[in-house]
Amino acid sequence: MGPSCRSSAGAMWSAGRGRAAGPALLGLLLTLLVPSSGAAKTGAGLVTCGSVLKLFNTQHRVRLHSHDIKYGSGSGQQSVTGVEASDDANSYWRIRGGSEGGCPRGSPVRCGQAVRLTHVLTGKNLHTHHFPSPLSNNQEVSAFGEDGEGDDLDLWTVRCSGQHWEREAAVRFQHVGTSVFLSVTGEQYGSPIRGQHEVHGMSSANTHNTWKAMEGIFIKPSVDPSAGHDEL
Numbered sequence: 001m002g003p004s005c006r007s008s009a010g011a012m013w014s015a016g017r018g019r020a021a022g023p024a025l026l027g028l029l030l031t032l033l034v035p036s037s038g039a040a041k042t043g044a045g046l047v048t049c050g051s052v053l054k055l056f057n058t059q060h061r062v063r064l065h066s067h068d069i070k071y072g073s074g075s076g077q078q079s080v081t082g083v084e085a086s087d088d089a090n091s092y093w094r095i096r097g098g099s100e101g102g103c104p105r106g107s108p109v110r111c112g113q114a115v116r117l118t119h120v121l122t123g124k125n126l127h128t129h130h131f132p133s134p135l136s137n138n139q140e141v142s143a144f145g146e147d148g149e150g151d152d153l154d155l156w157t158v159r160c161s162g163q164h165w166e167r168e169a170a171v172r173f174q175h176v177g178t179s180v181f182l183s184v185t186g187e188q189y190g191s192p193i194r195g196q197h198e199v200h201g202m203s204s205a206n207t208h209n210t211w212k213a214m215e216g217i218f219i220k221p222s223v224d225p226s227a228g229h230d231e232l
Contacts, residue, residue: 046221047095047165049103052120053216054091057082058170059207060184062197063091063214064126066119066143069193074131077142078124082184082197086215092120096148098155106222111160114176116148123147125154126182128175128201135187139180139201153177159205167218170210175201181209 047053055064062082067090071079083091096116097103103115117126124143127150131140144150155176158165165171173182180201185208187198202209 045167046108047167047213048105048219048221049095049097049107049109049115050105051216051218052092052094053218054086054214055093055117055211056214057184057208058210058212060186060197062184063088064093064117064182064199064211065091065196066122066124067193068122071134071140071142073134074140075129075142077127077144078119078122079193080126080141080143080199081189081193082199084195090119090121092216093117093126094120099149104222106219108221109158109165111158111162111165111171114155114157116150116154117156117173118148119143125150126156126173127151127154128178128180128182129153130178133198133200135189135198136185136200138183138185139178141182141199141201156182165213167213170212172205172209173211174205179203181205182211183209 060082062084063086064080065083065088066078066080069079070076095103095109096118098114098116103109103113109115118124119126122143123146125145125148126141127144128139128141133140145154156173157176159172159174160169174180178201180203182199183202184197184199189196189198
């Protein structure tokens with residue numbers, strides 16, 4: 001176990017000393033993807049499976065973030081926070097399907113589709129479960145698994161209007177297993193992650209849980225999304 005620190009809120013934190021993916025892995029992954037500027041006009045405004053992106057909370061203006069620092073309470077798993085910086089490599093997430101697939105590379109993500117969000121630099125999946133969050137006592141959100149493989153509590157349903165997740169549209173992420181929405185309500189941590197915002201799950205849909213796709217590398221759509229209609 002790595003060194004522990006206590007925040008001003010009284011929570012203990014543990015800095016991990018495991019194998020770090022580092023910026024080199026991120027750079028390698030991004031070179032394998034098609035830049036958004038090269039996407040075809042058809043479906044160019046859609047989020048697609050396999051894309052790497054940052055998610056921006058529209059109410060509190062922070063990006064979804066994780067790092068090799070574990071919660072000192074609750075589950076003790078890797079913490080997930082919100083950060084104001086737009087250039088932090090620890091805020092990249094990859095869009096993937098469930099363990100049985102269902103999200104082929106380049107296919108537009110449908111409204112109502114369940115996906116996994118995998119943290120690029122640590123290989124852990126966005127996750128929640130019935131533990132209280134450290135500051136607000138909502139439901140804890142963590143990053144869990146190894147090399148992109150976790151469990152059924154890593155699945156989130158994309159809630160949006162229309163047929164597909166559009167990059168300019170605000171969406172919500174509702175957890176499949178517990179029905180909470182991925183949220184931020186403004187609470188901020190002390191040391192060692194001073195100023196970062198708590199991310200947690202809330203039971204109701206509201207202004208605290210709307211997100212937009214921001215900086216990222218988007219896979220060119222592999223099919224014309226207007227060619228047919230998918231029933232949800």
